Amino acid sequence: MMAVTVAVLLIVVLLVCVPYLVSIALAEGPAQGSAADASPIFGVTVPRDYKRWELIAPAEEAAPLDELRAVIGNQTAVDAYQAGQFPFPDGTILVKRAWKRKQSPEFGSATIPGAATTVQVMVKDSRKYAATGGWGFGRFVNGKPVDEAQHRTCFACHEARAKSRDYVFTRLAP
Numbered sequence: 502m503m504a505v506t507v508a509v510l511l512i513v514v515l516l517v518c519v520p521y522l523v524s525i526a527l528a529e530g531p532a533q534g535s536a537a538d539a540s541p542i543f544g545v546t547v548p549r550d551y552k553r554w555e556l557i558a559p560a561e562e563a564a565p566l567d568e569l570r571a572v573i574g575n576q577t578a579v580d581a582y583q584a585g586q587f588p589f590p591d592g593t594i595l596v597k598r599a600w601k602r603k604q605s606p607e608f609g610s611a612t613i614p615g616a617a618t619t620v621q622v623m624v625k626d627s628r629k630y631a632a633t634g635g636w637g638f639g640r641f642v643n644g645k646p647v648d649e650a651q652h653r654t655c656f657a658c659h660e661a662r663a664k665s666r667d668y669v670f671t672r673l674a675p
């Protein structure tokens with residue numbers, strides 16, 4: 502009799518708690534965007550608050566792209582850059598923002614960001630992305646990931662040119 506009471510109590514407790522715990526888990530959600538917005542191959546998403554991140558360095562791309570760019574990083578990335586930590590620790594996220602170059606309407610010789618073109622993301626997770634130097638890649642246009650073929654090019658170029666720097670081109674701007 503005792504055992505049955507305990508079992509019934511246990512079931513009641515489970516029935517009450519499980520939906521509650523599930524609702525908490527769902528409310529916290531994935532740290533970043535939804536699965537539909539994740540890059541092919543890597544499952545990388547655009548970090549929610551990236552526009553507030555710190556600048557690592559600006560860059561400029563010549564024609565035909567003619568872009569202004571800014572590489573920014575999350576706190577883990579900024580700390581690693583400042584400490585000169587190589588390779589970058591797991592949890593590092595680097596984002597490259599890019600815009601068409603535009604002439605300032607107020608001042609002819611000044612160049613300012615025009616329309617946003619792409620957002621590119623590199624996420625460090627040395628186990629999950631062991632096959633690509635520990636980095637997961639994502640390229641997004643209007644918040645949507647580009648196709649798989651484009652994602653096959655990322656690591657190849659970063660590996661060919663920046664392998665000795667943990668596959669990262671950008672240096673902290675002086």
Ligand code: HEC
Pocket residue numbers: 560561562570572595596597621622623638639640651652654655656658659668669670671672
């Ligand atoms: C043909 C070479 C090439 C390819 C392909 C390439 N990148 Fe890069 N990437 C660069 C260069 C060069 C930089 C340095 C910044 C700049 O010049 O814009 C860079 C910078 C970055 C950065 C900033 C961190 C860093 O390494 O400096 C991210 C994030 C990034 N790329 C993501 C991607 C993603 C995602 C893809 C694939 C969709 C990709 N890249 C494909 C050459 C490449």
